[in-house]
Amino acid sequence: MGRYILHRLLLTILVVLGAAVVIFTIMHFVPGDPVEILLGNDATLEQYAAKRSELGLDKPFLIQLWNFMYKAFLRLDLGASWTRSTPVLAGMLERLPRTFLLGILSIILTTVVAIPIGVNAAIHQNGLQDRGLIVAAMVFISVPEFWLALLLIILFSLKLGWLPSFGIESWKSYILPVVSGSMASICTLARQTRASVLDVVHADYITTARSKGMVERDVIYGHMLPNALIPIITMIGMSFTACVGGTVVMEQIFSFPGVGLYLSDAISRRDYPVIRGCVVVMAAFTAILMLFVDLAYGYVDPRIKAQYISSSAKKGKVNEKRHRRPGPKHHSGHGNESQ
Amino acid sequence: MDASKIHLSVRDLVVEYTSGGDTIHAVNGVSFDLEKGKSLGIVGETGAGKTTIAKSIPRLLQSPPAHIRSGEIYLDGEDILQMSGDKLLDIRRRKISMIFQDPMTALNPTMTIGAQVAEVLRLHESMSRHDIEKAAAEMLSRVGIMEDRYNEFPFQFSGGMKQRVVIAMALACRPDLLLADEPTTALDVTIQAQMLDIISHMRDKFDTTLILITHDLGIVAENCDVVAVVYAGKVIEYGSREDIFDHPSHPYTLGLFRSLPSFALGERRLHPIAGMPPDPRYIPEGCAFHPRCPRAAYACKTGHEVANRELSPGHFCRCMFPETGGVSVRGGFGGHTPDQPPGGVDTAGPGGPNRPPSDQTAAVGEDTGPGGLAGHAPDQFAEGGGASHA
Structure with missing residues (x-):
C-alpha cells in the first residue's frame, strides 16, 4: 500500500513536469504579445524592448523554458504576476x-x-x-x-x-x-x-x-x-x-x-x-x-484490489503505469514482495 | 394422509410473467402437499416452471414481470401469499431458506463470505456480534470451509466452494423448509455428491422439509420421497418415488426415462422426446404435451383440461391414456447414480443405508451393464412416500 502510494507520487512528479513543459510551450507559441498588452499602445520601441528583456522574453525558447523549469522546480519559485506584481504562489x-x-x-x-x-x-x-x-x-x-x-x-x-x-x-x-x-x-x-x-x-x-x-x-x-x-x-x-x-x-x-x-x-x-x-x-x-x-x-471493490495485486505480481512494475485502477494491496500470500 | 402433519400445501398456484405485450404462462395451477421432514423432487425440462414454483413459496419472484395470479401457499396452516410484509420477512428469516441455482452469481461480490453468512444469523437471532461471527465461522466449517477464509471474497473461491457458502447460508438459520433450486447443476459430479451429502446430513439433524428442483433423475432417486413431474407449468405426474420410478404412467415421464442412457439394456442410442417444450406464451389446448405425445388422440387436443386421475393411492397422472403396465425403467437412470455417494458423511436416512431393494429394482440390478454403471440408488429415506395429492 505504502509502496503503491509512493510509486504514484513519483508518477505525479512526472505528470507535473510534463504539464509545465506543455503549458509553457503552448503559451509561448500562442498569438498575442504580453508586452504589448502590459504597456498599451502608447509605448515607444525602447520601452517595449526594455520591458521585453526585463521579462526575459528576448531569449531563445529553450533558455526561457530552462529558466522557468529551474526556478519553478528547483527553487519552488513560480515567479510573480506581471500585471499585479504579486507572487503567483x-x-x-x-x-x-x-x-x-x-x-x-x-x-x-x-x-x-x-x-x-x-x-x-x-x-x-x-x-x-x-x-x-x-x-x-x-x-x-x-x-x-x-x-x-x-x-x-x-x-x-x-x-x-x-x-x-x-x-x-x-x-x-x-x-x-x-x-x-x-x-x-x-x-x-x-x-x-x-x-x-x-x-x-x-x-x-x-x-x-x-x-x-x-x-x-x-x-x-x-x-x-x-x-x-x-x-x-x-x-x-x-x-x-x-x-x-x-x-x-x-x-x-x-x-x-x-x-x-x-x-x-x-x-x-x-x-x-x-x-x-x-x-x-x-x-x-x-x-x-x-x-x-x-x-x-x-x-469499494475487492476485485479491483486483487486485479492490481495479480497483475503487478505477474508483470512487474511496467504494468502499474498502464493499469490506472489499482487498489491498495495488503493481502497475504500473493503480495507485492515477490516483484 | 394425516392432515395435521402437512407442513407445506400449495393450492392451484398460477404464475404469469408479462413482458412487452406478451403473457408468459409459467405456472398453470400447481397443487401439492408436503409433510414435515419429507422431501419433494420437482422434475422437468428447462422452462417448465420449476424455479418459478420454488420462488413463489417465499414470494421471491420479481414483480413485475412476475405476478402470482391465484392460488394459496400454506406453511404450517398460514397462507404466505396473504401475509403482511413484516410477517413475510419473518418467514424468510426463520422458516424458509433457498439454495440458488447458480453459485457464481448468488453471492454478493463485494462482501466477504463470512459477512454474508453472518448476515443470515444476524437477522435470525439476537446474539452479540462476536457470537454471530463465531457461529458463522462454525457454519462455514461444517460445509468444509476453513475459518481462515472467513474474510475472503467470493471471487477468491471456486464454484464448488461458492456453492458450499450458499448452502451454509441457507442452512445457517436452520430452516423448516429448504428450497433447493438445482443446487448441483453448476457443479461437477464429485462435488455434486458432496453437496447432497451435506444437505441430507443437515436434514436428518434438523428434520428439514426439502423441495429439490432438478432435471437429474438420479439425484431425485437418491434424495426424494415424493416426485412431481412438471410440464408446461403443470404437475403432470405425481407420486412416491417408487410410483414414479417403477410405474411411470404419463407418456412424458416415460419419455424422460427413455431419454436417459440405458447401459443395462444394451442400448446404443438415446431416445429423446420428439419436439420442443411448448412456447409458454401459447400453451397448447387440451393436454399441453399432445403435440409431442406418441399416444395423443383427438380427445387430447380439444379444449378440455385433462383430469388428474389417481392411478393408485397417492399416484396421480394427468393423462387420458396413462401407461398402466408395470414398466420399470429404473435401469435406465441408473447410470447417473453412484452406488455409494462419496464424501463419507453419514447419509443414512430413516430407512438405513442397507435396506434391501424392492423386487423391481433387484430385477434390474442383476442386469448390471458394463462397468457396473447401472447400479440403483441406495435407499436413504423411508420408502412409501410421505405426501400425497389431496
Missing part, C-alpha cells in the same frame, strides 16, 4: 481554499442529492420518479449553467433579496454558485446511479439477500449500492478536478475570487507566470486527488 494559495470549498460543497450536494434520486428511479423503473428524473435530467443537462445562474440571481438576489449575487461576504455567498453549478452534475450523476443500480437490481445475489429476510432498504443500500458504486465513484472523482481548477464560468458570473477567475483573468492578459503557476499547481493537486479516487476503488 501566494495568489494561488489565497484563492485555492475558496475554490476548494466551493468544489467540495458542490460535490457533497451532488452526491447527497443525486444518489438517492438515482437509486429510487432505478427501483421504481418506469415509474413516476423514474420518468421525472429522465425529464429533469434532460432539461438541466441541456440548460447552460450560466443561464441558470443568472435566473437564480434574478430570483434570489434581485427579486427576493435573500442571497448576495457576487463576491464572498459570508457563507450565503456560496449558496448560489454551489446550487447553480451542481444542477447539471446532479442530473448526470443521478442518471449514472440509475443506470448502474439497474445493472444490479436483478442480480441473483439481490434475490439471495431478500431470501434472507432483509428489509428492502438494507437490500438496496447494503447490497445493491456497493455493487453499483464503481461508475458513480468515477464520476464523483472527475468532479474533484473542479475543486482545484474551479469552474471558470461560475466564478466569472458570481465574481467569485477563486482560482478559475484568477486563471481566466491571467489568460486574457497573457500573464504567463500566473497561467503557468496555476497549471502546475492544478496538475499536482489533480494527480493527488486522482490517487485518492483510485484508492477508493480498491476500497
Whole structure:
C-alpha cells in the first residue's frame, strides 16, 4: 500500500513536469504579445524592448523554458504576476481554499442529492420518479449553467433579496454558485446511479439477500449500492478536478475570487507566470486527488484490489503505469514482495 | 394422509410473467402437499416452471414481470401469499431458506463470505456480534470451509466452494423448509455428491422439509420421497418415488426415462422426446404435451383440461391414456447414480443405508451393464412416500 502510494507520487512528479513543459510551450507559441498588452499602445520601441528583456522574453525558447523549469522546480519559485506584481504562489494559495470549498460543497450536494434520486428511479423503473428524473435530467443537462445562474440571481438576489449575487461576504455567498453549478452534475450523476443500480437490481445475489429476510432498504443500500458504486465513484472523482481548477464560468458570473477567475483573468492578459503557476499547481493537486479516487476503488471493490495485486505480481512494475485502477494491496500470500 | 402433519400445501398456484405485450404462462395451477421432514423432487425440462414454483413459496419472484395470479401457499396452516410484509420477512428469516441455482452469481461480490453468512444469523437471532461471527465461522466449517477464509471474497473461491457458502447460508438459520433450486447443476459430479451429502446430513439433524428442483433423475432417486413431474407449468405426474420410478404412467415421464442412457439394456442410442417444450406464451389446448405425445388422440387436443386421475393411492397422472403396465425403467437412470455417494458423511436416512431393494429394482440390478454403471440408488429415506395429492 505504502509502496503503491509512493510509486504514484513519483508518477505525479512526472505528470507535473510534463504539464509545465506543455503549458509553457503552448503559451509561448500562442498569438498575442504580453508586452504589448502590459504597456498599451502608447509605448515607444525602447520601452517595449526594455520591458521585453526585463521579462526575459528576448531569449531563445529553450533558455526561457530552462529558466522557468529551474526556478519553478528547483527553487519552488513560480515567479510573480506581471500585471499585479504579486507572487503567483501566494495568489494561488489565497484563492485555492475558496475554490476548494466551493468544489467540495458542490460535490457533497451532488452526491447527497443525486444518489438517492438515482437509486429510487432505478427501483421504481418506469415509474413516476423514474420518468421525472429522465425529464429533469434532460432539461438541466441541456440548460447552460450560466443561464441558470443568472435566473437564480434574478430570483434570489434581485427579486427576493435573500442571497448576495457576487463576491464572498459570508457563507450565503456560496449558496448560489454551489446550487447553480451542481444542477447539471446532479442530473448526470443521478442518471449514472440509475443506470448502474439497474445493472444490479436483478442480480441473483439481490434475490439471495431478500431470501434472507432483509428489509428492502438494507437490500438496496447494503447490497445493491456497493455493487453499483464503481461508475458513480468515477464520476464523483472527475468532479474533484473542479475543486482545484474551479469552474471558470461560475466564478466569472458570481465574481467569485477563486482560482478559475484568477486563471481566466491571467489568460486574457497573457500573464504567463500566473497561467503557468496555476497549471502546475492544478496538475499536482489533480494527480493527488486522482490517487485518492483510485484508492477508493480498491476500497469499494475487492476485485479491483486483487486485479492490481495479480497483475503487478505477474508483470512487474511496467504494468502499474498502464493499469490506472489499482487498489491498495495488503493481502497475504500473493503480495507485492515477490516483484 | 394425516392432515395435521402437512407442513407445506400449495393450492392451484398460477404464475404469469408479462413482458412487452406478451403473457408468459409459467405456472398453470400447481397443487401439492408436503409433510414435515419429507422431501419433494420437482422434475422437468428447462422452462417448465420449476424455479418459478420454488420462488413463489417465499414470494421471491420479481414483480413485475412476475405476478402470482391465484392460488394459496400454506406453511404450517398460514397462507404466505396473504401475509403482511413484516410477517413475510419473518418467514424468510426463520422458516424458509433457498439454495440458488447458480453459485457464481448468488453471492454478493463485494462482501466477504463470512459477512454474508453472518448476515443470515444476524437477522435470525439476537446474539452479540462476536457470537454471530463465531457461529458463522462454525457454519462455514461444517460445509468444509476453513475459518481462515472467513474474510475472503467470493471471487477468491471456486464454484464448488461458492456453492458450499450458499448452502451454509441457507442452512445457517436452520430452516423448516429448504428450497433447493438445482443446487448441483453448476457443479461437477464429485462435488455434486458432496453437496447432497451435506444437505441430507443437515436434514436428518434438523428434520428439514426439502423441495429439490432438478432435471437429474438420479439425484431425485437418491434424495426424494415424493416426485412431481412438471410440464408446461403443470404437475403432470405425481407420486412416491417408487410410483414414479417403477410405474411411470404419463407418456412424458416415460419419455424422460427413455431419454436417459440405458447401459443395462444394451442400448446404443438415446431416445429423446420428439419436439420442443411448448412456447409458454401459447400453451397448447387440451393436454399441453399432445403435440409431442406418441399416444395423443383427438380427445387430447380439444379444449378440455385433462383430469388428474389417481392411478393408485397417492399416484396421480394427468393423462387420458396413462401407461398402466408395470414398466420399470429404473435401469435406465441408473447410470447417473453412484452406488455409494462419496464424501463419507453419514447419509443414512430413516430407512438405513442397507435396506434391501424392492423386487423391481433387484430385477434390474442383476442386469448390471458394463462397468457396473447401472447400479440403483441406495435407499436413504423411508420408502412409501410421505405426501400425497389431496
